Amino acid sequence: MKKKFGIIFLLISGLVSLYALYSLIGYTIVELGYPVLHSSSGNAYFGGNLIMLGVAAAVLIVLLPIQIVVIKKLIGKTHRLDKFNVEPLK
Amino acid sequence: MFGYYKKFIIIFTVFALLLSLSGCNGGNEARKIVEPEERVATLTLCASNGEGEKVFGLFNFGHAFIVLENNSDEAMDICGFSLPAGHSVTISTWSVTKKFGVWFNVESSLIKAIDKYSDRVAVSCALDTSAVGKLQDYLIAHNSWSVFSNCTVFSVGLFNALVGDENRIDISGIKTPEKLKKQIMRFDTYSLCNPIATDEQIGFLDKNGSYVGGYALEV
Numbered sequence: 574m575k576k577k578f579g580i581i582f583l584l585i586s587g588l589v590s591l592y593a594l595y596s597l598i599g600y601t602i603v604e605l606g607y608p609v610l611h612s613s614s615g616n617a618y619f620g621g622n623l624i625m626l627g628v629a630a631a632v633l634i635v636l637l638p639i640q641i642v643v644i645k646k647l648i649g650k651t652h653r654l655d656k657f658n659v660e661p662l663k
Numbered sequence: 664m665f666g667y668y669k670k671f672i673i674i675f676t677v678f679a680l681l682l683s684l685s686g687c688n689g690g691n692e693a694r695k696i697v698e699p700e701e702r703v704a705t706l707t708l709c710a711s712n713g714e715g716e717k718v719f720g721l722f723n724f725g726h727a728f729i730v731l732e733n734n735s736d737e738a739m740d741i742c743g744f745s746l747p748a749g750h751s752v753t754i755s756t757w758s759v760t761k762k763f764g765v766w767f768n769v770e771s772s773l774i775k776a777i778d779k780y781s782d783r784v785a786v787s788c789a790l791d792t793s794a795v796g797k798l799q800d801y802l803i804a805h806n807s808w809s810v811f812s813n814c815t816v817f818s819v820g821l822f823n824a825l826v827g828d829e830n831r832i833d834i835s836g837i838k839t840p841e842k843l844k845k846q847i848m849r850f851d852t853y854s855l856c857n858p859i860a861t862d863e864q865i866g867f868l869d870k871n872g873s874y875v876g877g878y879a880l881e882v
Contacts (some may be wrong), residue, residue, distance in 0.1 A: 592720070607777060610759060610769075611809060611863060611881040625722060647730045656782035 579643045593600050593636070596629035693851040697829035704739065705732040705751075706728075707857065708822045709770075710815070710833075711780035712841040713841040725840035726771045726780060728755035730859055731798070734789075741767075742799055743874035744866065751860050756808040756817040757867075758854040763808040765868040772880040775861040785857040786850045787829050794825040801825075803872035 604622040604642075681801040706729060713725035732751040733739045739746040744767055746752050758761070771780040801824050805817050815838040823831050834842045847853050866876035 595720060599718055603718060603721065608773065608880045610761070611877045612878045614877075616881070617878065618761045620758035620763070623760070635750055653810045 576647060579647050583640060583643055583647075586640055590633060590636050590640070593629045593632040596625060597633070598627065605632045677701050691795070692849075694830075694849050695851055696784065696786065696788050696852055698789040698829075699791040699794070701791040703733075703735040703792055704790040704795050705734055705787050705796075706730075706790050706822065706825055707732070708782045708786050708818055708843075709780070709785040709859075710818075710840045710843040710847055711783040712844050713837075716779070724772070725844070726755070727815040727840045729821055730752050730754075730771075730785070730816050730857075737822050739795070739863075741874070742802055742868055742872055744864070744876070750828070751858065755814045756805070756812075757814070758808045759867070762807060762867045762869070764806040765802050765834040765875070766865070767867070768865045769878075769880075771859050771861045772863055772865055773817060774859055775863075776880050776882050781856055783857070784847045784853050784855055786847045786853045787857075788822075788826040788830055790825055794827075797824055802868060804867045806870070811837070813838065815840050819843060830861065850882040 600622045604618075607619055607622065609616045609618060634647065680735055684758060701809045708727070708729060710727045711725045713723035717723045728752050729742075730751055731746070733746045733748055736748055738748060741752070741754075744752070751771075752767055754765060754767055755770060759766060759769075770780065771845060798821075801821050805812075805820060807816070808817075815834070819832050820836060832843070832846050834846060836842075863879060865878035865880065866874050867878075869875050
C-alpha cells in the first residue's frame with residue numbers, strides 16, 4: 574500500500590515538477606525579453622514574471638527533496654525484498 | 664464506496680458551475696455612458712487580456728489601466744505630477760521591484776516601445792471638477808499591489824469612484840483584465856485599440872503619496 578502510494582506520489586509530483594521546470598525556463602526567457610525601467614538611482618524590473626519564477630522555484634525546492642526521500646525509501650524497500658528473497662503475502 | 668465518489672462528483676460539479684458563473688455578470692444588453700455636462704478631463708478605462716503575447720503553458724492575465732486626459736485650460740496636479748492642458752497620462756498599479764503600487768505612464772511607454780496591449784478595449788467618460796478632486800485621494804488610498812488588489816481592482820475602483828453609479832462596473836469573483844474586457848465591451852461606445860498619446864515621464868507614487876519621476880523604459 575505504501576509502495577503504491579509512493580509511486581502515485583512520484584508520478585503526480587513528477588508532472589508538477591516538470592511543469593515547474595518548464596515555467597522556470599519560460600518565465601526567465603520572457604523576463605529577459607521584457608523592458609527595464611531605468612533611472613539614475615538604478616534599474617527597476619517588472620515583477621509579474623519574477624513572482625511566477627519564484628513560485629516555480631519554490632515548488633521545485635519543496636518537491637525535489639520529498640521526491641528524493643520517497644525514491645530512496647522505494648529503492649530501499651525493493652532492495653530489502655531482493656536481499657531476503659521475501660515474497661509478498663498472497 | 665460509490666457514495667463517496669458520487670458526493671465528490673456533486674461537489675466538484677457545483678464548484679465548477681459556481682466558478683463558471685463567477686465570470687458572468689448581468690445580461691448582455693448594451694450599456695450607455697452617462698456623462699456630466701461639464702468636462703474638465705476624460706477618464707478612459709482600458710483592458711487587455713494579453714492576446715498575442717501568450718506563451719504556451721505560461722500565465723498571462725493581461726493588464727488594466729486608466730488614461731486621464733486633461734481637457735481644461737490649465738495644468739492639472741496629480742500628487743505632484745503635473746499634467747499639462749491637452750495632455751494625457753496612463754495610470755495603474757504595477758508589481759515593479761522598485762515599488763508595488765501606482766505608476767504613471769508605464770503603459771503609454773510600453774505601447775510606444777513594443778506595441779503592447781494591441782488587443783486593448785477602452786471606454787471613456789467625461790469628468791467634472793468634483794470628480795477630478797476625488798482622483799488624488801483615490802490614488803493615495805490605493806497605492807499598493809497584490810494578487811487580489813491588482814491592476815484590475817485598482818482601475819475598476821478608480822473608474823467607479825469617479826464616473827458615478829450610472830456607469831458603475833461590477834465584476835464578481837477574482838477581478839481579472841479578461842473579465843473587465845468583457846464588461847467594457849458591453850458599452851455601446853467602447854473602442855478597440857484606442858490611440859494613446861505617449862508622454863515619457865515615467866514615475867511612481869512613493870509611500871507618502873508623492874510623485875517620484877525620472878524613469879525611462881530601456882528595451
